[in-house]
Amino acid sequence: MTVLNAQQLTFSYDDQKPAVFEKLDFKIENGTFGLLTGASGCGKSTLFKLLAGLYPQYGGQLLSGQVTLNDQNIAEIVPFARARKVAMLFQNPSRQFAMRTVQEQLQFALENLQLNPLKIKQRITATLVELGLEDFRSRNLSTLSGGEQQRIALATILAMDSDIILLDEPFANVDPAGRQQLLLDLKRLQQYHQKTILIADHDPSGYAKIADRLYHLGPHAHQIEELSLTKLPLKNISMTAVKPKSLNLGKLTWRQLAVAVNSRKLLTNSDFDLPIGQLGLLSGANGTGKSTLFAALCRQHHYQGTLTFQKKEAEKFKLKKWAKIVGIVFQNSSDQFITLKAADEIALSAKASQHPEYWTNNHIKQAIANLNLTNVLDQVCYQLSGGQQKKLQLLSMLIMSPSVLLLDEPFAGLDIDSLAAALALIKETVQSLQLSVLLISHQRLGVVDSIDYELRLEQQRLTLLGKGGVTASD
Template sequence: MATLSISNLTFSYAKTGSTILNKVNIAPEPGSFNLLIGPSGSGKSTLFKLMAGLYPEYGGEITSGTVKLNGQEVSTLVPYERARHVAMLFQNPSRQFAMRTVKEQLIFALENLQFKTQTITELVTATLKQFGLESFKNRQLLTLSGGEQQRVALATVIAMGSDIILLDEPFANVDQNGRQTLLGDLKKMQLTQGKTIFISDHDLTGYLQLVDHLYEVDTVEKKINEINRERLNSVIQESPVHSSLGKTSLFGWHELSFKVGSRILLTPHSFELPQSQVGLLSGANGVGKSTLFAAFSHQINYQGKISYKNKGSERIRIKKWARIVGVVFQNSTDQFIKLTAQDEITLSRQNSLHPEYWTEQRISAAINHLHLSDVLDHICYQLSGGQQKKLQVLSMLIMSHPVLLLDEPLAGLDAVSLKNVMQLIKQTVIDLNLSSLIISHQRIGVTEFVDYELSLTDRTLILKGG
């Protein structure tokens, strides 16, 4: 059974940069189930990358201390040897993929560990069955939903058979049923196979009966401390949604339907998005929520009619339509155009449809509200996942499209950041009379800001609680 230990570790991303982790000491008990919590940007992903040996090889600098795997410096081991013992699931699953299809990705990962052909065949078949992915094996990875990609990435990591499994926000885009199933599978692996499981998560639901050790990032001392598991008893309950629709609307659809390949995702449906309200679009992974947004933004073919101000969208030029319907993508990095966070915000203000609202003072207040002041000069792609989400949402709010669609804008956010983002979305939607719809599997801390909920179920949209 592999052992991993971090001793007196201090790490920063540059010699002159601020310290990310300071004199950290942690040694996960072999065969234990561990949970790491802390605010967005506090260094959780950085710690995991150090444990996996990705840092400092691919970034940053260890100024003191060691990271050892089985008593040997992780950085001295060749990649495939490290991966035999320590496997890591990234926060953004698409960054983990190198091949075209699900099956090809599994084979590729196992080939890199130099397994025999027969062993690879057996492992791929067993893994697809374990995760209920048999029907997915020939699907192209880029056509899968975010939650489906997350399941494939997790399946790939587990198929590698590593003793220590590091999972960075593994359920960010996974529906609640899928989350509970995967958590159960991980616990079973820990108990029956002696795996050491280490998860970073902002959502604490479902962990109380699973976790052996709970760790928290001390944002002042920049250390990692083990804390009492009783913290998991303080999980906040979700507020129910009582849908109440406003009377004014500029955007809607009539007899809208669409499919992907031969698979029908939405049968003919009609609805109008109310102004000055925030709607929640819910539904299981893979039912077509992101595809619905793609139809609204004219990225896929559809049947029926989408209209704005009673004018069919087919009669509006695509360049103008892009100024009407704005989409916050599921993957933050797909949205960034500029290099630094400040440049991204500046570009949004230059193209804002409501520059009179988004004054320098309001933007500065929003930046402070989202705790982004200290990272404005940072490269967008080097921010933490939570910081990227906050920057992405702020940039799109500044653009102020009349119709704002947000696809999993809260994934990877801690409770405080989530509340701050939802407050900003809600206030902007009300002040500027926008029509807004949010896709989110995270419900705790979200539903209290929602005016109505649409659930995509059985190929139709149902207004819940109203």
């Protein structure tokens, strides 16, 4: 039996700022499947890194208390021995990878556990087969979608066969079907392989028959409260398509658009006019090409067909000019930041805003307050929580206000209140400035009610969903 216990933890990233935790106690019950909830920025990821033994060695300072693994201070256990007992999946899957291909990544992780070559080979094959990922064995990690990377990162953790598995927002970029299957896979590990699993997730849907512990980390992060499982929603969010309203005439249009990655076709013969003053949802399973389509619309990926803005072909715009017309919020927030501190990031966006008359100082301050970012303005962008980074990234791009804005998984890592505030700000900006905004989000809970239309990408076709389903490809 493996016992992981946090005792009287007081942890801080900076001497000059309040501690993230003060005398926090938490014990993971052996053999349980737990869900940890809490607002964005409350310290869930920090707690996981402490439990995995990554902090304070790689960040911050432990001012009091300790984490023990089988009654031994986890900081005193050598990494490979520690990883055999406790494994952690990071919120950003790309930070988990050190190798080029899926096979190489899994092999590297298992070699670090000092397993013999035959056992490594057997375990890689067994994991890929169990998760239905055999076809990914030779794939280059850099060519995978965010959701596919998430699944491979999870496969790496599961292949390590650790007794305790900590998963930080593991389904943020995973489609609903994949999410439910992975939850079932994890439940099977808990039940039949006696694993202890703890997941930090802002979306509680799907856990009602899976989790047997529900924890909540409060806003002041002094203690973790165990809640009744009856607080979990019994039903998953409906997958009913968003019925489109009357779509407004758009400025960005494409005709016979085709997109591929190497020899793999993702989209063929697509025609669409992106509506102005309305918010659209681009849906589809992981790996269908949603992010690649966004890259093509930004002219950062090759495409075939005709792409125009105000009836002028995209190729006739210089790339610098096109970037001011079509903006994108990247899936990984840290890829977006240009400056070091949050306040500087917002100031830079305000300086470059295409609608300074709308984004006044008072309006920006109000938006910052609504997103609960006021107290992090003097912090380094890269040290913010995943949810705080998402909100900062989104606000910065909304302040820029390009005519067309593409949002790639802008709500990953956001609690329900942050999600509502972000959506309200997007809708207000879209309608006030008559922007064309299209977003990718696998999370439908709390999102679909704010959407004006939905495009589904599947089988190389882009379809406008609604009553009867109207194709946007013909």
